[in-house]
Amino acid sequence: MKSIWLLIKKNLRLLVRSKTSALVIFFAPLLIMLLLGLSYDTSSSYGLNIGVYAPAFSEDVESLITSLQEQEFKIIKYETTVDDCVEDIKAGYVHTCLSIPESLQVEDNQQKEVTFYVDPSKINLVWMIQENLGSKFNLKSQEISQGLTSGILTSVADAKTQLSEESTELNGVKEKSSAASASALSVSQQLGALDLNLPASTYNPQALTTIKSSLSLEVENSLVEVDDAREAVEAANITNDAQILNSLNDIETKLEKVDALLSGAVVSATNSTNTSSNSTASESLSSILTLLEQDLTATQNKLTAASQAVISSSSSLSSASQAMQESVGALDNVQQGLGQIKTTLESQKVTDANVISSPLITRIEPVAPESTYLNYLFPALLVLVVMFSSLLLGTTLVMMEKNSPAFFRNYFLPLRKGTFVISTFFTTLLITLVQVVIILGVSMVFLKESIFYMLPVAGVLLLSSSVFSFMGMGIGYAFKSEETGTLASISTGSLLLFVSGVVLPIESISPLVRKITALNPFVISESIIREVFLFNADISAVWVEVASLIGYAVGLFAIILVVEYLVHKHFISGFMKHRHLKHRQQEKRDKNNV
């Protein structure tokens, strides 16, 4: 147990006395916690720049924009065309573009479509955008759906009320119709009960012919007398009242004559029948007349009854007619009411259940050509490989040189210190170049890309490699042992990777750290390669990023030179101190032995 404790004490001493190790071991976890804390203490804020394009920024669109702004999304409006926004995605100024219709109100059975333009190569970002904006749009869709459903329900409720009213109206119609029906039935029964058959009596036609002839003669005579009277009237030159009176008297006389003639004709007719030799005929006329009289009486009675029935029916039918007219009026009202209901229901233009349930639909539109995930990940993978290999190569080469037995001899070589730094850098670059050539060569086969696109990619990779090589070299100079140096390189690479957006979207980290990570050479390199490789951008389009990388490389080179100079001095001093101490200890041991 004691020995274990002694060994632990020794280990701790060694760790503490190696300043860099102590720094890494004790402060690295704290630093990581601090960084992570700063990075992901974002609560609900996201650093997404969202481009919004709409044909017109109506109230609906503005309301949506406001709701997005409430979530601290930065909104950039594009009023001309969505293509400008897409170009900005490619340039990395905005993270997504939303193409929103002018109005979000669904008026026919067509769903409103909101298009998300995203960069598919930023898979994490796409996921985050879908997650965050999708929920926002779902909420909006739900809101619209609720409005639509509410409209429908209101129409249905109105229709229900109207139908209730029409139902009452119809009940009235029903009652009136029933009454009219009863009246009609009664009329029908009354009329059905009427006997309108003619008396079944028969008359002697011969006698009637004789009478007709006799009457015809007398009538002709009467007509002659009438003519005479007319002629007399026409002939009289009536000039005064006396004359008129005379004429009228004369006409009266004449008409009396006519009357007498007609009476005479009747008598004659009667006589003629009486004087007929045929007694049957004589009887017939009498009986005819009697019969006729009877028939007329009977007919009179029937007609009287019929008249009464007709009067009664007429009354019934009149009331039935009135009822029917009222019913027609009520039915008109019902028809009108139903028409209104129909209008109300027809005013509800959205009837498709699918549209009502999802009035807003979202569509993801990749801004890069459809491709495999390998294509999208390719820029990050390239930079990842180059970053780690350059960092580790830089560190390893410096460590190899520093820990090499020949390091001491190099001091006496007639070379500038910068020569060693440059040679280490070019060694790294050369090895990276070979790696890049192999990787891009293989990629050309798998991704079927032309060498035309690969050359600028290779150029950018070498530039990135320069930056990471210098970083690795700096680490190499800063650390004593190869193990700690390698560990530091891997840690640095991991840190750069962690805040690059490859593992987690940068946009999800806190704004402060996000600003810092924008300076991450990994992020810059990946951004350039993405634009060149995926969007076929010209190098001139990414000159700012390229200039940043060059700036990094130059700056780091200068720092390395200073560090190398300082470390070299430090190394010499340390070397001498160590050696002196060692010899002193040896001397003491020798003395003790003596």
Add this chain to the structure above:
Amino acid sequence: MNGLKLIELKEVSKSFGNNSILGDVNLTIEEGDILGIIGRSGSGKTTLLNLVAGFLEPSEGEVLHHFKAAHGPESLHQNLHRIKDLIGYAPQHNSFYPKLTVLENLLHFGQLYKLPKETILNNIKGLLEATDLLSHQNKLAEHLSGGMQKRLDIACSLVHKPKILVLDEPTADLDPMLQKEIMNFLMQVNKQGVTLVIASHHLALLERACNKIAIVHTGRVHSQGHIDEIRKSYSKDNFTLSLSPGDNKERLISILKTLPIDRIIDKDHLLVVHPKNITKTVTGLLTAIQEENLYLHDLDIRHPSLDEIFEIITSREK
């Protein structure tokens, strides 16, 4: 050995922080010298070598070089970049790339001195022959034996034909045969006109190879110059009487006491006599032995070794 100054240390002190390593060092290295620097571990030998090689800058005083006669003496450290090709340095631990072959190492260091390739190849050829590494030229340095590695290290320091070669413990960790081999090789190098400055523990080897020595102790150079002069200034010659059991030891001691001697050290079968005048003492002793017919097994007159001188100096400091 024409006595032209190459490097000169004037009142040089060197300290690291508060830790003073060397103080008031005055030393001159002349062309053709083989200067041995002796001292205990931690005495400041390596620091002195590093000052001579220009690797360190003195805290006080100045280290001057006379390589460029036209310019006169110049600060060595400040002008090191101009005279690096004139200095060779072989540190205590081998300083080459173990993963390179013998030839690759020599070519690498040779080419970095920007000499014409032909000159380098000639130099390498000569060095490989001189160091007996010709047959091993394609071996990885790490696969060489200790002696070969040391020879390769020295060869690497000589590949550009420097005027002066500074060696720190060139025979450390080597067996006596290899030590001798290395020293022989260095003497050959010196004969080719290379001035050597060698720091070593192996005083006997230095005594054999060096024409000058500097004794460093507790951060001071206690003595420097030609080895005979130092020997004279620090210790006189002495002689040893080897006695057999029958010899009359007491009588011999009494005779010696009548002669001019400083002291007699009795080591049972040996009597070490430090005379005031060796000639008179030895003559008187031999005369007395002859007259009294005494028997003496052996008499060995010897000069004091570097080791003894060093012991005297260090014991004085105690």
